[in-house]
Amino acid sequence: MAKELFVSKADELADGDRKIVPNGNYEIGVYRVNGELFAYQNVCPHQGGPACEGLLMAKVEEVIAEDKTYQGMTFNHDEMHIVCPWHGWEFDLATGDMVADRKFRLKKYDVVEKDDGVYVTL
């Protein structure tokens, strides 16, 4: 049977929170964003930085008008990014894919809420 790692009591991981829990040699970063839970290994596929310790930021998009002219930039909060603090690689919170080069991704874990607790399946 898959092992489970206790992350926190459910009410201690509020919406918008992140918790980093030790797991063997590394850690796992667990996020609750817009009611959904996500968990990733805290190791960046670039040079091994602690990706989950960085900022959580909305995707930046360009605003291009009908006539193809540039009208500025904006944040898209429907796609949140985990930003690795070592060099700034950005990962899609929903999938763990590196947004600039989807050949790279963070190691993803299943995470569930049950019995008032949040657990990662190892």
Place this chain on the structure above:
Amino acid sequence: MEIPTDHLNKMSVAEFDTSKLMINAARQRDQRGLEDVLIVDVDCHHYENESMREIVEFIDDPVLRRTAQVYSGAGTGANNPFMMGSPGSQDVAGRVTRYPLRKMEETPEDDTHRDIHLSLRWMDAMGVDYVMLFPTPMLLLGLHPVPEYEAVMSRAYNRWLTEKILKEEKRLKTMLYLPFNDPDATYKMVQDFGDSEGVCGFMVVSTRYKPVYDNAYMKTYSLIEEMGKPLAFHGSYSWNDQLLGNTNRFLVTHALGFTIFNAVHLCNWIANGLPERFPKLNVMWIESGLAWVPWLMQRLDNDYRMRSSEAPLLKRLPSEYMGEMFYSSQPMEMPHNPDVLEMTFKMINAETQLCWSSDYPHWDMDVPSVIWDLPFLDEKQKKNIIGENARKLYNLDVSDRFPNYQPPV
């Protein structure tokens, strides 16, 4: 401290500790046994602006010292006449969090300078034994319109660095900053500091508008060649440059800027036959990555074959001289196809000419595993690139860290 994550929200951070930030580098070090390998970093940095109050006390000229005291203190609200800035966004607008957070980091209140404490923290995490330490904002000082300001400030910095930092910590060394816009001050700097403890060579920041072939520099090159120390050209950028001013995204300003100034100097160095005039002078190119070297090797060879009358001192192809120069590795490009990188390594004779560098704490730093994990290098090649090539180049005494050091075989 709070860092904005968008225009409305912030993330709050309670503490910052370099050792904690770099814990995964320490894990890599242990997994690879790098504690037992000599690692020399030929390019890393500190923030000398944070010690500016101490540094300005080393300015000789009483009027300029007073001026610098005024601006390094509370300031006057006016621009500092000593610093030549450029707009920029090296930290990807705060995404590389060690930039905004570094002020929060605590260091012991003891006799050891904060810069020594901070340097040793990341060096120990990566398993680095010795470094060449360079300044940060001063990398733009070559753009100052008045050569005297560069000469005065760099002399004060060099005095402070050698007396207060390098003398105190043997693992920290430097290639000394040269005020290249003033050829006579440059010569005098080499004369006066060339034998100082911890000075392993000399460094010119490339971002400036002075050509390396000017006759005014020949006596300096001769002197450095005689000393047997290397001369390095360190890349940086200027968004104020007329050409780079055409770029509107800093990724382009950076990708081109850190290469293009070094590219111009290297081409001038070759075409004017400086490798023939100074055959024993070791020249190193720092922080331009590696991909630019095969580009220029091919480009220069091609033109030289058609126009050799314009470079009559050359006895061989430009690429052959370039294959005898030294290169720092960072920021090392990582193409998906490793054959591309392997070919680059072959073209630059990486086994003897490439020296690993971290550039820490700057945003595009490299950890030692970028070299150590390359599938096409054998153990000797890895050890050469990560430490031995630099040890040889600087004639570095490593006995305090490796009492029985043997070069890799």
